[in-house]
Amino acid sequence: MTDGSSVRYATPKLGGYVGLTALGLLASLIFARPELALIAVPFAVLLAVGLSLAREPDTRVHVEIDRARVLEGDEVVVEVELDARDYAPRLELLVEVPRGLELVEGKNPVALRLDSGEDRLLELRLRCASWGAYRLGEVHLRASDSAGLLAWERTLDRAAVLRVYPRPEELRELVAPRETQLFTGNRVSRQKGEGLEFADLRPFGAGDRIRRINWRASARRGDLWVNEFHAERNADVILFLDSFADARRGGTGTLDQAIRAAASLSERYLVDKDRVGLINFGGVLNWLRPGTGLLQRYRIVEALLNTEITLSYAWKEIDVLPRGTLPPKALVLALTPLLDDRAISALLDLRARGFDLVIVDVSPLPFVEPEPGEAGELAFRLWKLRREGRRSEYERAGAPVVEWRDGTPLTAILEGVSASRRHPHARA
Amino acid sequence: MLALGAGAAALLACGLALATPPAIVASLAGVGASWSVSAWTRGSGAPGGTVLAAAAIFVAAELAYWSLEQVSVPDEGELVARRAAGLALRGAAALALVSFALAALDLHAGGGVLLEAVGVAATVGLLALVLVLAKAGHQQQ
Numbered sequence A: 001m002t003d004g005s006s007v008r009y010a011t012p013k014l015g016g017y018v019g020l021t022a023l024g025l026l027a028s029l030i031f032a033r034p035e036l037a038l039i040a041v042p043f044a045v046l047l048a049v050g051l052s053l054a055r056e057p058d059t060r061v062h063v064e065i066d067r068a069r070v071l072e073g074d075e076v077v078v079e080v081e082l083d084a085r086d087y088a089p090r091l092e093l094l095v096e097v098p099r100g101l102e103l104v105e106g107k108n109p110v111a112l113r114l115d116s117g118e119d120r121l122l123e124l125r126l127r128c129a130s131w132g133a134y135r136l137g138e139v140h141l142r143a144s145d146s147a148g149l150l151a152w153e154r155t156l157d158r159a160a161v162l163r164v165y166p167r168p169e170e171l172r173e174l175v176a177p178r179e180t181q182l183f184t185g186n187r188v189s190r191q192k193g194e195g196l197e198f199a200d201l202r203p204f205g206a207g208d209r210i211r212r213i214n215w216r217a218s219a220r221r222g223d224l225w226v227n228e229f230h231a232e233r234n235a236d237v238i239l240f241l242d243s244f245a246d247a248r249r250g251g252t253g254t255l256d257q258a259i260r261a262a263a264s265l266s267e268r269y270l271v272d273k274d275r276v277g278l279i280n281f282g283g284v285l286n287w288l289r290p291g292t293g294l295l296q297r298y299r300i301v302e303a304l305l306n307t308e309i310t311l312s313y314a315w316k317e318i319d320v321l322p323r324g325t326l327p328p329k330a331l332v333l334a335l336t337p338l339l340d341d342r343a344i345s346a347l348l349d350l351r352a353r354g355f356d357l358v359i360v361d362v363s364p365l366p367f368v369e370p371e372p373g374e375a376g377e378l379a380f381r382l383w384k385l386r387r388e389g390r391r392s393e394y395e396r397a398g399a400p401v402v403e404w405r406d407g408t409p410l411t412a413i414l415e416g417v418s419a420s421r422r423h424p425h426a427r428a
Numbered sequence B: 001m002l003a004l005g006a007g008a009a010a011l012l013a014c015g016l017a018l019a020t021p022p023a024i025v026a027s028l029a030g031v032g033a034s035w036s037v038s039a040w041t042r043g044s045g046a047p048g049g050t051v052l053a054a055a056a057i058f059v060a061a062e063l064a065y066w067s068l069e070q071v072s073v074p075d076e077g078e079l080v081a082r083r084a085a086g087l088a089l090r091g092a093a094a095l096a097l098v099s100f101a102l103a104a105l106d107l108h109a110g111g112g113v114l115l116e117a118v119g120v121a122a123t124v125g126l127l128a129l130v131l132v133l134a135k136a137g138h139q140q141q
Helices: A013-032 A033-052 A213-220 A252-273 A295-307 A339-352 A374-395 A410-422 B002-017 B021-041 B050-072 B077-107 B115-138
Strands: A005-010 A059-065 A067-069 A074-086 A088-095 A101-105 A110-114 A119-128 A131-144 A150-165 A184-192 A198-203 A225-233 A236-243 A273-282 A286-291 A329-335 A355-361 A400-403
Touching: A013 A339, A013 B021, A013 B050, A033 B021, A033 B050, A033 B077, A059 A150, A074 A088, A101 A184, A101 B021, A110 A410, A110 B077, A150 A252, A150 A295, A213 A225, A236 A252, A236 A339, A252 A273, A252 A295, A252 A329, A252 A355, A252 A410, A286 A295, A329 A339, A339 A355, A339 A374, A355 A374, A355 A410, A355 B021, A400 A410, A410 B002, B002 B021, B002 B050, B021 B050, B021 B115, B050 B077
Parallel strands: A067 A150, A236 A273, A236 A329, A329 A355, A355 A400
Antiparallel strands: A005 A150, A059 A074, A074 A119, A088 A110, A088 A131, A101 A119, A131 A150, A184 A225, A198 A225, A273 A286
16 A cells, blocks of 8 residues: 555454464473364464565555535545555455445445456445535555455545535525615615616606606696606625524434525525625624625535534624624524524624514424423423514514424525515514 | 363354454364364374364364454455455365374374474464564554
8 A cells, every 4th residue: 555654453363363373382282282283283374374475565546526516415426546556465445434425326345356457446426415515535445465464554535525515495585675785686676766667757857868758647747757767776685694503303403404594595695686695603703795696605605514513602792793794784684593592682683783684593393302201391381482482572673583494495484574574564 | 072162162153243353262272172172082192083173173263254354344246256265275275284294293203302392482483473463563654
């Protein structure tokens, strides 16, 4: 094996054979029984021949992943190319597969034999079961000699980063921001300007273009009137991701759900030419200033991939964020399981500062079970009541809260939020 | 004797099931001891079945350690065939070797100081080899 350092060690077989040989020979001498020495002879000869012929085989390894960026659920192929410079009687090979990736096709680990000068290509097909940034391609090799008495172990760092992006959910409708910004976009602004949506009529003035004249209205009123339109502008949207706490069961949890939602939302808002920013509010505070375009989409997804729960009891308030992070008139869309008081009070603080705030409560209830017994049931009910209380607190502050349970499409939740913002008094 | 042999066989089965190398060594030693005691009860000198018994114990040891390797990483089909052929060859070689050694011992029946000195030297050499290998196992190349 090459590059990196290898560790040579005696296998259990060597120890066992040496022990059996020594035992046979000693017992033969002590009890004066020749048959005991005869039993030890094949072991002794194998030890002598095996050890004299044993040497580390020279094997080169090259690992290649067919893609560096994939979507959750996609499959990647890892090619491991082995180039044997020496005869390798038994070579064990293990490609370390991180959690979150599943082996679909191929053998891992595998034990094989390579002739001198032989090239062998092994293919592993992996399914990317969950999003994340993975280091893939660390290879462990263990070669043993023909007699299986000595072994050489080596770890080869051939790791490349594989980025698995959360698969975006199809969203039919987005929560429309109340305020728009100055740049051109797809949102109908309340301000009048260049656009397609009819706003009002006004008398003709100097400088008005002829094609703006509403001839029907002008004929009725006996004077020239022109159409006015709503300007089409973009909006600023800040995705607020609460990563203080995660309710998790099995392979999924509230943070996974929130990250998938954030990826889907950022993609859709960016398609609509809005500026999207991200605040990752947890034990470690990260943010991305609002931006537009494909590059911003990649920035957001990269930031989401690096999201993890970092336990921290340091008090962080939203005030510590630089001013530019939260542009005025931005819609703040919070994705939170409402489990950590710091995130809860930070959101209330945002609302108090006048931000247009919508809270998607990524419900931890499907991931939590009450402790058995009467006290456990009671504690669970009290906890649920406390959550209800928190939601009421937000609603009193003027921020709509919608509960999103695992399994419900996000688009249905957003449609509910949009309806409640259009008709605030008709909310159930 | 029978109990010793049966116990050794049971220990071998346990050692294989639990993938414990020391149990395999102990069981093989037990099988060898039980066979040797049975030979001793039949009189002095190596009995006729010695060649077969020695080769069988050797093949059993080879198979046991092979099966231990399969616990962690199973061999590819091609490798299994090659190793099976190698094992057959080693079994045959063990038969030939023990036959030769038996013939040699018969020629020098009675042993003597010289033969015992050779035996002691071989044993000491083996123990020295164990020490050297144990030290080398910790060295990184």
